[in-house]
Amino acid sequence: MKKDIHARKRHLTLLLTLGVLGGAALAQDTIKVGILHSLTGTMSISEITVANAAQLAVDEINAGSGVMGKKIMVVKEDGASDWPTFATKAEKLLTQDKVAAVFGGWTSASRKSMLPVFEKNGGLLFYPVQFEGNECSPNIVYTGAQPNQQALPALDWAMGKGYKTIFLLGSDYVYPRTANLILKKHITDMKGTLAGEEYVPLGGTEFSSVINKIKAAKPDVIINTLNGDSNVSFFKQYQAAGYSAKTLPVISFSIAEQEAQSIGPALLTGQYATWNYFQSLPNAANKKFVAAYQKKYGKNTAITDPMAHAYMDVYLWKAAVEKAKSFDPMAVRKAIVGISMDSPLGKITVDANGSLTQAVYTGMSGAGGQFKVISQSKGVVAPQPYDKLAFPGKTCP
Amino acid sequence: MDPVFLSGQLFTGLSVASLLLLTALGLALSFGLMRVINMAHGEFLMIGGYLTFIAAKLMGPGFLWLAFPLAFVGTALLGALLEFTVIRRLYGRPLDTLLATWGISLILQQAARQIFGSTGVPVTAPAWLSGAVVVHGGVLDGLTFPHVRLFVIVLSALVLGGMWWLLNRSPFGMHVRAVNQNREVAASLGVNTRRLDMLVFALGAGIAGVAGVGLALLSPVNPTVGAAYIVNAFLVVVVGGVGSVLGAGAAALLLGFTTALAEGLTSSSLAQSIMLILVVVFLQWKPKGLFPTQSRALEET
Numbered sequence: 001m002k003k004d005i006h007a008r009k010r011h012l013t014l015l016l017t018l019g020v021l022g023g024a025a026l027a028q029d030t031i032k033v034g035i036l037h038s039l040t041g042t043m044s045i046s047e048i049t050v051a052n053a054a055q056l057a058v059d060e061i062n063a064g065s066g067v068m069g070k071k072i073m074v075v076k077e078d079g080a081s082d083w084p085t086f087a088t089k090a091e092k093l094l095t096q097d098k099v100a101a102v103f104g105g106w107t108s109a110s111r112k113s114m115l116p117v118f119e120k121n122g123g124l125l126f127y128p129v130q131f132e133g134n135e136c137s138p139n140i141v142y143t144g145a146q147p148n149q150q151a152l153p154a155l156d157w158a159m160g161k162g163y164k165t166i167f168l169l170g171s172d173y174v175y176p177r178t179a180n181l182i183l184k185k186h187i188t189d190m191k192g193t194l195a196g197e198e199y200v201p202l203g204g205t206e207f208s209s210v211i212n213k214i215k216a217a218k219p220d221v222i223i224n225t226l227n228g229d230s231n232v233s234f235f236k237q238y239q240a241a242g243y244s245a246k247t248l249p250v251i252s253f254s255i256a257e258q259e260a261q262s263i264g265p266a267l268l269t270g271q272y273a274t275w276n277y278f279q280s281l282p283n284a285a286n287k288k289f290v291a292a293y294q295k296k297y298g299k300n301t302a303i304t305d306p307m308a309h310a311y312m313d314v315y316l317w318k319a320a321v322e323k324a325k326s327f328d329p330m331a332v333r334k335a336i337v338g339i340s341m342d343s344p345l346g347k348i349t350v351d352a353n354g355s356l357t358q359a360v361y362t363g364m365s366g367a368g369g370q371f372k373v374i375s376q377s378k379g380v381v382a383p384q385p386y387d388k389l390a391f392p393g394k395t396c397p
Numbered sequence: 398m399d400p401v402f403l404s405g406q407l408f409t410g411l412s413v414a415s416l417l418l419l420t421a422l423g424l425a426l427s428f429g430l431m432r433v434i435n436m437a438h439g440e441f442l443m444i445g446g447y448l449t450f451i452a453a454k455l456m457g458p459g460f461l462w463l464a465f466p467l468a469f470v471g472t473a474l475l476g477a478l479l480e481f482t483v484i485r486r487l488y489g490r491p492l493d494t495l496l497a498t499w500g501i502s503l504i505l506q507q508a509a510r511q512i513f514g515s516t517g518v519p520v521t522a523p524a525w526l527s528g529a530v531v532v533h534g535g536v537l538d539g540l541t542f543p544h545v546r547l548f549v550i551v552l553s554a555l556v557l558g559g560m561w562w563l564l565n566r567s568p569f570g571m572h573v574r575a576v577n578q579n580r581e582v583a584a585s586l587g588v589n590t591r592r593l594d595m596l597v598f599a600l601g602a603g604i605a606g607v608a609g610v611g612l613a614l615l616s617p618v619n620p621t622v623g624a625a626y627i628v629n630a631f632l633v634v635v636v637g638g639v640g641s642v643l644g645a646g647a648a649a650l651l652l653g654f655t656t657a658l659a660e661g662l663t664s665s666s667l668a669q670s671i672m673l674i675l676v677v678v679f680l681q682w683k684p685k686g687l688f689p690t691q692s693r694a695l696e697e698t
Binding site: 242 | 401416520528531539616666
């Protein structure tokens with residue numbers, strides 16, 4: 001008897017909630033997806049705009065004919081820059097909201113904390129950020145660069161320019177450590193010299209000792225995997241020590257247009273970054289994306305690689321759903337392999353391992369914080385989740 | 398070890414010490430002399446940084462001369478306001494003060510986010526500070542002293558000297574020391590302790606604002622930058638001996654050189670742990686810090 005009352009109460013709450021929502025969304029006509037990013041806390045600087053980009057794609061699809069006749073309803077959750085929270089919120093999205101797919105995550109720590117939740121509940125996560133590889137879950141579509149689509153092409157480019165003595169500088173967490181592990185194997189393989197390797201705690205602001213070590217090591221180039229605002233401190237102190245892009249160039253993997261704005265374009269002029277996307281790419285899909293984003297979120301907003309990936313992820317999911325003729329996450333995961341489209345990043349194709357075959361660009365930072373593409377991969381590059389030198393014998397399931 | 402690297406690390410030690418001192422001096426005032434654990438101290442640094450950004454917008458290249466008075470007066474006024482509205486009502490309740498000031502720090506961070514956005518704002522050192530003094534020839538060939546770091550070292554020495562003079566040689570300082578030693582007796586002899594509390598807190602905040610100008614030249618200016626400095630600032634105050642301005646100076650030097658040595662011998666991330674372990678061991682040996690202050694106000698707690 002008591003149970004009945006509770007059930008009725010629940011029904012009533014549900015009805016009320018629907019009423020509050022304006023009754024616009026009748027269950028049959030909508031399909032729920034989750035957007036799970038840090039909307040608060042230290043990562044919110046980067047993740048809010050990525051969540052916005054995914055939302056923009058959803059809005060565009062809803063303004064058209066939806067997905068298989070259904071409008072997309074977004075359930076937005078805040079990971080709060082806290083990795084266990086990402087797991088809790090993912091669990092909530094999958095078990096309570098029963099979303100068809102989740103678009104989210106930025107740090108590798110947040111992804112690693114969500115991974116078991118998606119595997120346990122048979123959910124599907126679209127992860128838009130470049131990462132360290134060495135992971136291949138059937139429940140995650142990794143659209144950001146694998147190490148062979150960012151770190152290694154950057155190394156190739158540097159070696160090609162004659163920068164053979166390399167200093168590795170990074171924040172102290174899993175992505176820089178793993179990326180540098182791979183880079184070190186390849187530096188040795190390519191007969192380059194490792195001048196030094198240094199890690200600074202996440203958020204670190206003091207680089208005097210690091211710069212002193214760099215001075216003693218005399219590298220030709222620095223490969224920089226510092227994350228977030230440590231970059232601001234590093235470049236200010238690097239410049240104060242008398243360095244510039246001419247005397248000691250820096251190639252960065254976590255500095256895109258948005259970071260360039262907050263570091264101050266003047267400090268970054270002439271420095272390099274490697275990504276699968278730059279705001280300055282001239283293709284038609286990108287022009288449309290940039291215009292739509294800036295119309296919605298502000299005229300001078302900087303657009304970055306993870307944002308372009310997040311935007312495209314929603315369209316990839318739509319294409320896979322339509323190919324599978326089903327919203328079932330595992331059916332969608334199966335159907336997504338082989339899908340190809342013209343995106344703001346250029347032509348991309350989904351590989352069997354759930355990552356993208358995509359082009360790689362190296363850009364040079366100019367005034368205004370925009371990057372000019374100075375080198376690009378010959379055609380597109382197939383993703384390799386497990387580097388052959390660093391993780392021999394490992395393959396995707 | 399290479400002499401250039403070694404001298405470079407010695408300079409690093411001095412430079413780190415100057416930054417530690419600059420961030421800790423305002424805290425030493427409010428924490429040491431008034432027993433207020435001000436968790437919002439880092440946010441005064443942050444506001445100092447944003448005021449520098451505003452000064453740079455208004456003035457262009459010569460902005461530093463506007464930034465210092467603007468940051469000092471701006472943060473001091475804000476400090477006075479906070480003292481008057483919140484902290485004054487919580488004297489003698491250290492835990493409540495801690496919570497309240499932590500809440501204030503969150504409010505200030507969010508306010509900065511609302512006004513300036515969550516991404517940081519760019520502040521670039523003026524041209525005359527962007528160069529470096531480089532040693533040519535001899536065993537130290539190539540040793541570099543960046544102007545901006547020399548500037549921060551001079552700045553923190555000036556602030557330390559100024560504060561020492563103010564506390565030990567001026568009538569204001571005499572009142573502060575009197576209240577610190579015995580509040581009731583000082584009050585009965587005509588010292589307006591309420592007014593003095595407000596002035597001391599405002600001064601501490603103002604110094605943090607000045608420190609914020611120095612930091613803006615070397616670090617990011619964003620809503621959460623204060624949090625990056627607050628822990629080390631507390632370390633300096635505790636190691637120096639609560640309530641001692643010269644102690645803070647000595648502690649900053651000690652911690653700065655220890656950090657530089659540890660970073661030189663190991664790596665930057667390991668050095669952080671080494672320094673914290675050494676501080677714990679040090680406090681076992683000297684729980685009251687380098688220069689313990691004899692004070693009735695402190696005995697009571």
